[in-house]
Amino acid sequence: MADPTKADEPQDAMPNVSDVEVAEVHSEEEAVAALDANVERGEPILQVRNLVKHFPLTQGIVIKRQIGAVKAVDGVSFDLHQGETLGIVGESGCGKSTVAKLLMSLETPTAGEVFYKGQDITRLSGRALKAVRRNIQMIFQDPYTSLNPRMTVGDIIGEPFDIHPEVAPKGDRRRKVKDLLDVVGLNPEYINRYPHQFSGGQRQRIGIARGLALNPEIIICDEPVSALDVSVQAQVINLMARLQDEFNLSYIFIAHDLSIVRHISDRVGVMYLGKMAEVGTDEQIYEYPTHPYTQALLSAVPVPDPEAREHRDRIILTGDVPSPANPPSGCRFRTRCWKAQDKCAQEEPLLAIPERFKGSDTPAAHESACHFAEVKDVVHAA
Amino acid sequence: MTIIDPTDAVPAQRPGDHDNTGPLLEVRDLHVEFQTREGVVKAVNGVNYTVDSGETLAVLGESGSGKSVTAQAIMGILDMPPARIPQGEIRFYGQDMLTMGAEERRKLRGARIAMIFQDALSSLNPVLSVGFQLGEMFRVHQGMSRKQAKAKSIELMDRVKIPAAAARVNDYPHQFSGGMRQRIMIAMALALEPDLIIADEPTTALDVTVQAQVMDLLAELQREYRMGLILITHDLGVVADVADKIAVMYAGRIVETAPVHELYKRPAHPYTRGLLDSIPRLDQKGQELYAIQGLPPNLLKVPQGCAFNPRCDKAQDICRTEFPPLVPVTEADGTELPGRASACHFWKETIHG
Numbered sequence: 001m002a003d004p005t006k007a008d009e010p011q012d013a014m015p016n017v018s019d020v021e022v023a024e025v026h027s028e029e030e031a032v033a034a035l036d037a038n039v040e041r042g043e044p045i046l047q048v049r050n051l052v053k054h055f056p057l058t059q060g061i062v063i064k065r066q067i068g069a070v071k072a073v074d075g076v077s078f079d080l081h082q083g084e085t086l087g088i089v090g091e092s093g094c095g096k097s098t099v100a101k102l103l104m105s106l107e108t109p110t111a112g113e114v115f116y117k118g119q120d121i122t123r124l125s126g127r128a129l130k131a132v133r134r135n136i137q138m139i140f141q142d143p144y145t146s147l148n149p150r151m152t153v154g155d156i157i158g159e160p161f162d163i164h165p166e167v168a169p170k171g172d173r174r175r176k177v178k179d180l181l182d183v184v185g186l187n188p189e190y191i192n193r194y195p196h197q198f199s200g201g202q203r204q205r206i207g208i209a210r211g212l213a214l215n216p217e218i219i220i221c222d223e224p225v226s227a228l229d230v231s232v233q234a235q236v237i238n239l240m241a242r243l244q245d246e247f248n249l250s251y252i253f254i255a256h257d258l259s260i261v262r263h264i265s266d267r268v269g270v271m272y273l274g275k276m277a278e279v280g281t282d283e284q285i286y287e288y289p290t291h292p293y294t295q296a297l298l299s300a301v302p303v304p305d306p307e308a309r310e311h312r313d314r315i316i317l318t319g320d321v322p323s324p325a326n327p328p329s330g331c332r333f334r335t336r337c338w339k340a341q342d343k344c345a346q347e348e349p350l351l352a353i354p355e356r357f358k359g360s361d362t363p364a365a366h367e368s369a370c371h372f373a374e375v376k377d378v379v380h381a382a
Numbered sequence: 383m384t385i386i387d388p389t390d391a392v393p394a395q396r397p398g399d400h401d402n403t404g405p406l407l408e409v410r411d412l413h414v415e416f417q418t419r420e421g422v423v424k425a426v427n428g429v430n431y432t433v434d435s436g437e438t439l440a441v442l443g444e445s446g447s448g449k450s451v452t453a454q455a456i457m458g459i460l461d462m463p464p465a466r467i468p469q470g471e472i473r474f475y476g477q478d479m480l481t482m483g484a485e486e487r488r489k490l491r492g493a494r495i496a497m498i499f500q501d502a503l504s505s506l507n508p509v510l511s512v513g514f515q516l517g518e519m520f521r522v523h524q525g526m527s528r529k530q531a532k533a534k535s536i537e538l539m540d541r542v543k544i545p546a547a548a549a550r551v552n553d554y555p556h557q558f559s560g561g562m563r564q565r566i567m568i569a570m571a572l573a574l575e576p577d578l579i580i581a582d583e584p585t586t587a588l589d590v591t592v593q594a595q596v597m598d599l600l601a602e603l604q605r606e607y608r609m610g611l612i613l614i615t616h617d618l619g620v621v622a623d624v625a626d627k628i629a630v631m632y633a634g635r636i637v638e639t640a641p642v643h644e645l646y647k648r649p650a651h652p653y654t655r656g657l658l659d660s661i662p663r664l665d666q667k668g669q670e671l672y673a674i675q676g677l678p679p680n681l682l683k684v685p686q687g688c689a690f691n692p693r694c695d696k697a698q699d700i701c702r703t704e705f706p707p708l709v710p711v712t713e714a715d716g717t718e719l720p721g722r723a724s725a726c727h728f729w730k731e732t733i734h735g
Binding site: 091092201202229230232233234235237238241256258260262263264286296297300301302303304306308314316317318319379380 | 444445561562589592593595598618620643656660661664670673678
């Protein structure tokens with residue numbers, strides 16, 4: 001497996017230069033080079049700006065009228081740098097999996113942009129989209145349903161090569177698949193076996209091998225270990241960390257297990273009802289959370305240490321997440337927040353560094369969408 | 383359906399005034415096996431544990447360790463065949479439930495021993511209202527009328543803190559959120575104020591914030607009624623938060639038992655130690671995680687000797703040939719450690735070294 005940043009890009013990787021900032025570049029090779037240079041200068045490899053996805057709710061059978069929309073993702077922005085892991089956490093229904101689908105261009109966003117190396121992939125189609133997709137791959141949650149039971153492991157891992165034949169010439173594919181099996185710690189002899197002959201952890205390794213097949217730069221992991229046993233989880237997490245170092249991958253790691261997200265992530269975004277509540281480095285989020293939702297989420301995580309149970313200050317939220325079809329006005333968290341005041345119902349807090357921490361050097365100075373942001377350590381025993 | 387005479391269905395004695403000094407539930411040398419086409423799967427191989435009133439026993443283990451099968455054997459809801467209980471005793475207030483008649487057992491089930499299942503959505507009947515399903519407990523076990531049962535259901539839903547219980551009693555399961563459904567499951571288990579509740583992964587399908595609500599509720603109700611609780615889970619965090627004592631299972635056997643504080647401080651079995659080391663911590667950013675190598679064993683052919691030996695980094699020749707019994711664990715100077723036991727040939731090295 002080669003370093004994905006190397007110039008093994010296909011020649012048609014960047015045909016659609018007209019609606020990109022680098023429009024003055026004429027030939028396609030130059031365009032690719034310019035985009036790579038941008039990343040090398042420390043610009044993010046993926047920039048997400050005000051991403052919105054509303055699913056329409058309709059009424060009527062013959063004449064369908066739209067009566068509303070499920071606001072699954074409602075204005076999400078973040079950056080992803082090369083070689084970095086961005087963790088996205090949140091409760092079920094907060095829109096984290098929809099974000100993953102939007103980044104993969106499996107859904108068309110209602111509004112907003114996703115820039116991959118400066119190029120807006122939401123507007124791409126056909127050959128251009130196919131070329132970009134080669135570089136953004138996905139690992140799925142459930143290793144039991146994401147592998148076709150009628151295909152052998154060799155066919156499953158080799159399938160990406162059918163879609164992108166330029167990556168591996170026909171005669172070379174079997175060897176490549178065996179290499180991939182070896183990379184993820186499976187015996188290359190297993191190439192002719194079927195998924196049911198493997199355990200959950202091994203299947204997840206097959207899923208990872210398939211994700212790696214095309215030398216992608218970004219891998220989107222949607223709950224990659226939540227279906228696995230505890231002792232196997234650690235094996236898969238370690239494998240993912242090793243592959244990241246080896247291939248300089250960027251991960252978007254979506255999970256609801258906050259401990260695992262902290263372990264693997266460089267930066268963490270906390271989502272609530274389709275919006276980012278707080279974004280920061282793992283230390284900023286876990287040691288100095290300023291958004292009440294983050295604090296509640298962290299304090300609810302059971303810590304495997306019975307000594308801590310008497311000393312920890314737990315915030316137990318009341319009620320459930322409101323429906324994304326009819327989110328509360330102003331701050332979306334206000335219906336469950338213990339700090340909520342009139343201002344929260346009227347004015348929507350923006351995701352920005354809170355006024356009171358601006359300019360200061362403390363770890364509390366990170367983006368948080370709360371009118372009354374303040375630091376509260378909820379992870380450590382008092 | 384037979385209506386059981388209410389007078390003998392309502393337990394006359396509560397745990398507090400019971401004259402029997404023995405434990406509430408005692409499982410002795412329980413074996414469960416399944417006949418399959420590939421052979422006999424030995425799911426449970428000699429499990430022993432006891433639960434007292436007001437006590438929480440956590441049974442910890444990975445999938446296939448036999449933790450749920452043990453619980454189903456206690457409840458008497460195993461499908462037999464293919465399951466078979468070749469040996470063992472399950473004593474409830476000293477009385478062996480395995481030798482009881484089916485009718486006698488049915489009176490205990492639900493009324494004295496109740497179970498909370500993992501997946502509330504598939505455990506509730508989607509075509510019956512939750513009020514009807516809750517009321518069934520009172521109608522069947524206590525012979526109440528529909529009207530009385532409904533009033534009781536509303537009371538129960540109030541007790542598990544479902545908002546607007548009176549208005550929601552006629553709603554169907556799909557109209558509730560995951561957390562609320564799990565509350566209904568808890569209400570159903572509590573309906574007849576049982577002495578023992580078995581909760582099989584009660585919060586695994588829930589989000590952390592809801593999980594905290596549900597576990598708090600369960601702990602509160604347990605205190606109120608002084609129930610015994612068997613909590614089956616694979617989540618070491620949840621166990622640390624609620625359990626009094628822990629039994630760790632591996633390949634159908636208990637490999638370690640200990641009071642909760644002791645287990646986390648000084649595990650006496652390499653498997654327990656491996657599990658504790660392999661979980662990332664919220665309050666620490668670790669380096670590489672310790673990973674137990676290999677996979678849980680196939681129950682059709684459990685390894686010779688200690689079942690954990692192929693995955694253990696301390697394994698010696700004796701571990702491959704000789705089966706380690708569950709022996710009491712003591713301090714280095716021989717002082718007894720109450721409630722502690724380990725099934726490892728090298729427990730001394732594991733706990734003290």
